[in-house]
Amino acid sequence: xxxxxxxSLESEISEYEVFNVNxxxxxxxIDSLELIKRFFHGVKKIYNKKGFATEGNKxxxxxxxxxxxxGYNPKYSLENYLKWIKEGKDENDYYKI
Numbered sequence: 133x134x135x136x137x138x139x140s141l142e143s144e145i146s147e148y149e150v151f152n153v154n155x156x157x158x159x160x161x162i163d164s165l166e167l168i169k170r171f172f173h174g175v176k177k178i179y180n181k182k183g184f185a186t187e188g189n190k191x192x193x194x195x196x197x198x199x200x201x202x203g204y205n206p207k208y209s210l211e212n213y214l215k216w217i218k219e220g221k222d223e224n225d226y227y228k229i
Contacts, residue, residue, distance in 0.1 A: 139202040151198040155209040157189045164190050 136153045160167060168175055198204035208227065216226045 135207055136198065136202070136204055139198075139204055143202055145201060149197075149201065151202070151204075152193040152195050153198055153204070154191055154193050154195060155206050155211075156191055156195065157209070157211070158191055159209075159211045159214075160189060163188055164192065168192075 133153070136151065140151075158164070158167075162170070165178075168178065195204060195206070213223075213226055217223055
């Protein structure tokens with residue numbers, strides 16, 4: 133959140149905008165389409181223009197607007213954080229990278 137707040141404050145956007153802000157992927161071992169099939173039974177079609185949530189573990193939320201207008205590129209993810217901890221590194225140092 134801190135990353136997107138900083139980018140928003142530094143941006144030249146003068147109008148009100150709404151952004152989806154999250155990691156580019158989820159951490160489940162189940163791919164996105166399988167998760168949708170398993171837990172969202174009423175979904176008949178998935179509409180998207182850019183292919184998010186169509187393969188692998190991509191997020192269900194499209195962050196392309198934040199990338200395009202603010203230069204947002206998620207710096208942190210739960211997956212990378214868990215790897216950091218498993219390597220025995222100090223968790224407080226993770227957000228200093």
